[in-house]
Amino acid sequence: MPPTPATIIQKPYVISEIIHETPDVDIFRFKASDSTKLGFDPGMFVMITYSNPETNEKIARAFSIASAPNSDTLEFFIHMIHGRFTSHLDTAKVGETYYMTGPYGQFRFIPQEDKKVLFIAGGTGLAPMMSMLRYVNDLHSDNDIVLIYSVRFPNEIIRKQELADLESKIKLKTVVTVTRPQEGDGWTGEKGHISTDTVKKYAPDFAERKVYICGPLNFTKAMHDVCTAIGIGEDRIKADVWG
Ligand SMILES: Cc1cc2nc3c(=O)[nH]c(=O)nc-3n(C[C@H](O)[C@H](O)[C@H](O)COP(=O)(O)OP(=O)(O)OC[C@H]3O[C@@H](n4cnc5c(N)ncnc54)[C@H](O)[C@@H]3O)c2cc1C
CATH class of the missing domain: 2.40.30.10 (Translation factors)
Structure with a gap:
């Protein structure tokens, strides 16, 4: 412990x-x-x-x-x-x-309390989520985690290999979305800003999940709005505000 x-x-x-x-x-x-x-x-x-x-x-x-x-x-x-x-x-x-x-900080994740979670991260906002994922792995905990991670370009993905490795070790589904895809960048994954459709597509059981949001101030605000627009209550959303 x-x-x-x-x-x-x-x-x-x-x-x-x-x-x-x-x-x-x-x-x-x-x-x-x-x-x-x-x-x-x-x-x-x-x-x-x-x-x-x-x-x-x-x-x-x-x-x-x-x-x-x-x-x-x-x-x-x-x-x-x-x-x-x-x-x-x-x-x-x-x-x-x-x-x-x-x-x-009050942006704290207790794996034993929040079994099903949705992490929404933008850029370096991945940092607290990475601490959470590494901790779940260290504990061999069975938390069910969906991570939706937004970056501008494919080469901005932080700890790409480690995220892929974690998917095989813990119950994690990672979705990276690239907001500024370029011709010839080879990106075949999700593109564009995270929307209500993105959440519905990758975490259809969002109503059962506790949501953690972290990133730049505008990102955090936008993601909070995305979550409330699909009916996720304030009591189920935790946001780390960096502004
Ligand atoms: C709770 C919390 C956690 C945080 N965690 C992290 C973290 O894990 N990683 C991290 O990188 N930061 C994090 N930050 C932000 C960090 O604290 C600093 O604000 C940041 O590193 C900038 O500090 P600075 O002194 O270099 O910039 P400052 O001199 O304070 O200037 C920063 C301001 O200048 C503007 N700015 C100038 N140039 C740029 C640029 N090129 N791009 C964007 N904005 C620009 C921005 O508006 C910004 O607000 C966190 C903030 C908080 C409140």
Whole structure:
């Protein structure tokens, strides 16, 4: 079992790996400076603080944890938009220290409580869902999961192979939809924005599922509207708002 969540910690973590995952997204893995594990439920986030060694200026941003609670590393999917925080990550190197504070958030998935779920993710909004999927796999839990994942281009799919592997390990059906398919990109899967029809087609039993939505603010709002338009009650929708 993972450590019990709720204890908020603040401590240094060291970058252990950086993966250039897609043209715009880097995966950062961090290890704690000691052997204690951060207790969290999948879906939660931490504040990562960068402290400028010359000016001592501090800047913090929220990032959803993509690793499972049992993992030795904390993993994040970071959209490298070259903003105030992410521009520091552009030049970050393995071995550098950042400070983590957390975990925070009500966007929490308890596999024992929500047996049938629909995950709707856009871009790096896959991060909390990946934590949830990895956790279900670690627990060998029999949750029935449909993941509808929206990206602009086929080369923006994060952890494509791992998602395919998970489909053979847990009760997961993944549907990727590409919103800006290009001539000659070889994409033969679902195309266009996620609509009420997409949900009805891939999760026809949506009324029995708890829905988790995560992505950019406009995406989250649009997906919330899609769900309510087909009669999914507010009490069955959980959305992580990043805006
Ligand atoms: C709970 C929570 C969880 C989050 N989890 C994640 C996560 O897992 N992964 C992740 O990548 N982010 C996540 N975010 C967003 C993250 O906290 C930062 O807002 C983001 O990394 C940008 O920070 P920044 O300092 O680099 O940009 P800032 O300097 O703060 O500027 C960001 C703003 O600039 C605009 N902008 C500028 N350039 C671009 C561009 N090229 N593309 C898009 N917008 C642009 C956007 O409007 C954006 O709001 C999360 C936010 C919250 C609240």
